[in-house]
Amino acid sequence: MFASIHHCPCTNSSSESLALFKTMNTLKCTLFLLLVFVHTFTIQAKVPSIIVFGDSTVDSGNNNHISTILKSNFRPYGRDFTNGQPTGRFSNGRIVTDFISEGFQLKPAIPAYLDSSYSIADFASGVCFASAGTGYDDATSNVLSVMPLRKELEYYKEYQQRLRDHFGKEIAEKIIGESLYLMSMGTNDFLENYYILPYRSSQYSLEGYQHFLCGIARNFIQELYSLGARKISLGGLPPMGCLPLERATRILYGSDCIQEYNTVARNFNMKLQDLVINLNKELPGIQLVFSNPYDMLLNIIQDPHSFGFESTAKACCASGMFEMSYLCNNFSTSTCKDADKYVFWDSFHPTQKTNAVLAKHAISNSLAVFL
Numbered sequence: 001m002f003a004s005i006h007h008c009p010c011t012n013s014s015s016e017s018l019a020l021f022k023t024m025n026t027l028k029c030t031l032f033l034l035l036v037f038v039h040t041f042t043i044q045a046k047v048p049s050i051i052v053f054g055d056s057t058v059d060s061g062n063n064n065h066i067s068t069i070l071k072s073n074f075r076p077y078g079r080d081f082t083n084g085q086p087t088g089r090f091s092n093g094r095i096v097t098d099f100i101s102e103g104f105q106l107k108p109a110i111p112a113y114l115d116s117s118y119s120i121a122d123f124a125s126g127v128c129f130a131s132a133g134t135g136y137d138d139a140t141s142n143v144l145s146v147m148p149l150r151k152e153l154e155y156y157k158e159y160q161q162r163l164r165d166h167f168g169k170e171i172a173e174k175i176i177g178e179s180l181y182l183m184s185m186g187t188n189d190f191l192e193n194y195y196i197l198p199y200r201s202s203q204y205s206l207e208g209y210q211h212f213l214c215g216i217a218r219n220f221i222q223e224l225y226s227l228g229a230r231k232i233s234l235g236g237l238p239p240m241g242c243l244p245l246e247r248a249t250r251i252l253y254g255s256d257c258i259q260e261y262n263t264v265a266r267n268f269n270m271k272l273q274d275l276v277i278n279l280n281k282e283l284p285g286i287q288l289v290f291s292n293p294y295d296m297l298l299n300i301i302q303d304p305h306s307f308g309f310e311s312t313a314k315a316c317c318a319s320g321m322f323e324m325s326y327l328c329n330n331f332s333t334s335t336c337k338d339a340d341k342y343v344f345w346d347s348f349h350p351t352q353k354t355n356a357v358l359a360k361h362a363i364s365n366s367l368a369v370f371l
Contacts, residue, residue, distance in 0.1 A: 047180045047231065047370055049125050050101045052110060053152050053220075054184035054235070056132030056349060058097045061088025061112035063132045063146060070133040070144045075330050076317060080339060080352055088112065090132060092316065092339040093352030097182055099359030100367065101126050104180070113155050120162045124175055129155050135189035136216040139199060143192055149185070149220060160227065176228040180370050182291075183220075184235035189213055190264060191240060206264065214271050218279065225283050231370055233362075236272055236292040237265035242301050244315045245347035256313075257301075269294055291366040293358055297350075300343055300357065307357060308340070315344040316351060 052058050056070070064073045064087075071088065072078075078086035080093035087109075089095050094109060102108045110126040111118045131147035134140060141148035163172035194200050194209055204212055221232060240246065241261030249258075269292055276290040301312045316336040317328035328335075328346045336342060345351040350358070363371070 047104050047106070047178060048175050049127070049179040050097065050104065050106060050110060050182060051126070051156070051179050051229075052097050052128040052130050052182045052184075053149070053156075054130040054182070055134050055186075055188055056090045056130075057187075058095060058128065058182065058184045059088065059090065059112070059130040059132040060095065060097070060110055060128040062114045062128065062130060064088040064112070065114035065116075066131070066145075066147060068133065068145045070146055072132070072328075076328065076335055082109070088132075090346065090349040091352050091355060092345050094355060095352075096350075096355040096359045096362070097128065097184075099356050100182065100363060103359060103363040104371070113159065120159075120166045123159065124163065124167065127159060129153075129159075130184070133188060133192070135185050135187075135193065136213045136220075137189050137193060137200065139197075140189045140193040143188075143197070149216070153220065153223060156224075157227065173228065177230055179229070179231065180367070181224060181229050181232040182235065183217075183233065186213065186235075186237050186268065187240050187265075190237075190261070190268075191243075191246065195261075210264075210268050210271055213268070214275055217272065218275055221275075221279060221288065222283070225286055230286055232286065232288045233291045233367060234272055234276055234288065236269040236290060236294055238293050239298045239301065240265050242298065242312075243348055244313060244344050247313055248347070262298075265294060287369065289366045289369060291362050293362070296358055296361045297354075300354065304343060308353075309343050310341040311336075312343045314342075315346050316342040317346045 052060075056063075061073065063071050072090045073086050073088045075084070075086050076092065078084065078089060078091075078093065081087060081089070098109045101110050106125055110128045111122055112128050113123065129147075129152040131141070131152065133144040133146040134148060134152070136149060138148045138150070160172070160176060163175055166172075167175070189209075194204075194206070200209055203209075217234065221234065224232060239257060239262045241258035242256075246258050246261060247256065269290075273290045273292075276288050280286060280288050300307050300309065304310065304312050316339045339345060339351045340353045342351050343354050
């Protein structure tokens with residue numbers, strides 16, 4: 001593109017109109033450069049910001065700033081992040097949304113909204129409202145006293161007003177309308193809530209609970225739409241029966257992945273996919289996609305060596321059995337030396353390398369429409 005700049009007709013002349021000729025051609029070259037800049041900026045600004053809602057898979061540190069035991073703002077978390085800094089991400093380094101942001105030519109790490117070291121100007125190009133331990137269901141967030149999804153939405157509304165106050169209405173509305181919204185949650189609703197606590201399981205059949213959660217997802221997306229969001233990715237569930245935490249609970253039975261949990265994840269993902277199809281028909285102008293990590297993560301787990309991994313059932317941090325949050329700490333003497341050999345960092349969350357693979361897959365598939 002820029003090579004054509006050299007072909008601007010900025011040539012010399014010995015005529016009386018030399019000065020005028022040079023001036024006109026300088027203007028032509030300047031205009032050409034301006035058009036190139038505008039064209040390039042337009043391409044890069046197609047998605048000016050990435051806005052994140054969800055749970056620990058995408059929380060970049062909001063739980064650091066609320067009263068909950070579910071935190072990861074200490075080593076060895078973050079040991080492979082910039083300067084070995086524990087940020088509150090449940091990984092040894094970056095999480096999947098960080099890699100997606102970088103893939104969209106935005107910043108390499110999305111900051112947490114509750115982190116006061118960032119300003120609204122920082123948040124304008126990417127912000128995270130996610131809270132580790134949350135789910136679609138308010139009852140899920142109550143288990144470990146984390147932010148419910150409705151609170152994430154409240155903070156997003158506050159964010160919108162801060163954008164308008166700082167940038168003015170016109171620029172703020174452009175950011176709101178052109179941003180890519182990523183949603184990733186649901187695993188906690190089943191593994192932390194429905195299968196462990198009696199409240200929801202006594203109210204709903206498994207099928208009924210899935211419909212209940214889909215109704216919440218529908219309402220949330222409709223609310224985002226009413227607030228101006230148009231480009232939205234609804235994330236599906238992973239093969240949650242293959243998480244080290246779940247596999248460890250069945251180790252005495254010689255179980256590999258818990259197929260019951262994987263079947264629930266697949267069925268719920270199908271319901272979410274149907275929801276995406278229906279909302280695309282119902283909401284004019286929306287671009288809603290379903291981003292499904294299930295198959296890709298299962299491929300990694302079933303054929304780890306093809307992706308450069310060695311361990312799938314055992315996590316890097318400590319024994320890989322039940323360790324997560326405060327149970328994964330610097331006193332865990334068996335934490336692995338090279339996390340890149342492991343699919344999972346702790347008993348529940350992927351390593352930075354796995355997150356990079358999942359992000360690349362998402363960008364090449366479900367998110368490609370937004371590039």
